[in-house]
Amino acid sequence: MDNKILLTPPELDQFFYVQEETSDILKNLEKLSNIHPVNVLMTGRQGCGKSSLIRQFAAYFKRPLAVFQIGQLSEPGQLFGEHGLKCGETFYQEFLFPKAISTPGCVIHLEEINRPEHPKALNELFSVLSEDRSIWVDQLGLVKVAENVVFFASMNEGEEFTGTDALDVALRDRFYIIPVDYLPHEIEKQVLINKTRINEEDSELVLKVLGHLRSDPQIDSTISVRHSLMISELMGAGAGLKEAIIYSLSISRDILESILLSLHVETKDHEIKSNQYKRFV
Ligand SMILES: Nc1ncnc2c1ncn2[C@@H]1O[C@H](COP(=O)(O)OP(=O)(O)O)[C@@H](O)[C@H]1O
Ligand SMILES: [Mg+2]
Incomplete structure (x- = not known):
């Protein structure tokens, strides 16, 4: 499992933008x-x-950060530990979760809380997130949530979401809920220019094309800031607009070319002939 705990606070991202209201809350x-x-x-x-x-929150308030992939839980109890066998004897191996919740001030991020593989896998979280802030684990005794711990959960939610992934109401009731949305054009441009080596002119082009793709109902995968960063990084390293988009989004060359044509975007990419080979030495 891809769980981790950082006892020293993460580094502050100098170019992280949020709505004023979100930062106030x-x-x-x-x-x-x-x-x-x-x-x-x-x-x-x-x-x-x-x-x-969530990482920026931990960095800003100088708190430790622990991240748990709830989407990968396949059975109850899995967050706390498991029985192992050593020299013919069984023993209990404690996992990171009990350690994280006993770390004062820790920011604990529960990723994809709405999609555990096993529906009962969330049961143990109920008591940790409820008023009593502790849980009895046979092998560990009473595990208490330390002072100033903040639990964050995240879930991907969009129009494509269906009932099966909706978060259990009883669980949802225990959270303050903060909706996060994509950045507006001008801010995303600042992020691209400041975080990658792309120039202003190219960043405008990237966002123009992505703006078109994002509003195209026929393209069903979402195009995130992660994608616009990937494209800008590739262009900052010298790739042309077309290549950068094709290799970041796995969109077909024909579709992209017709979009560029309709947007009157001229690229400086050199012609790529996919059937030509050369030695990679
Ligand atoms: N508001 C923002 N300001 C700066 N960078 C951002 C912002 N939102 C997203 N990013 C960048 O986009 C990428 C994807 O964001 P991530 O937090 O993984 O999204 P999510 O968890 O919602 O899927 C990260 O590399 C992050 O640095
Ligand atoms: Mg995420």
Whole structure:
């Protein structure tokens, strides 16, 4: 499992943007978390910045950060530990989760909380997230949530979401809910220019094409800030617009070319002849 715990706070991202309202509410929630435990649920489409916002929260408030992939849980109890066998004897191996919740001030991110592989896998989270903030684990005894711990959960939510992934109401009731959305054009441009080596003119072109793709109902995968960063990085390294988009989005060359034509975007890409080979030496 891709779970991790960073005992030293993550580094602050200098070019992370959020709506003023979101940053205000997060600061207030942090104050509250010093009085009593707080749970915050981030909802929003894939790649809109939920995970990075939670990391930025930990960085800003200089708190440790632990991330757990709830979407990968396939049975109850799995967060706490498992029985192993060593020299013919069984033993209990404790996992990172009990350690994270006993770390004072820890920001605990529960990723994809709405999609565990096993529906009962979330049962143990109920008591950790509820008022009593502790859970009895036979092998570990009473595990208590330490002071000032903040639980964040995130779930990808968009128009494509169906009932099967909706979060259990009883669980959702325990969270403050913060919707996150994609960045507006001008801000996304600032992110691209500041985080990659793309120039202003090229960043405009990238966002013009992505703007078109994002509003095209025939293209069913979402195009996130992660994608626009990937494209800009490739262009900053010298790739042309077409190649950068094709290799970042796996969109067909023909579709892209007709879109560029309709947008009157001229690219400086050299002609690529896919049936020509050369030695890669
Ligand atoms: N508001 C933002 N400001 C700066 N970078 C952003 C922002 N939102 C997203 N990114 C970048 O986009 C990428 C994807 O974001 P991520 O947090 O993984 O999305 P999510 O968890 O919603 O799927 C990250 O590399 C992140 O740095
Ligand atoms: Mg995420």
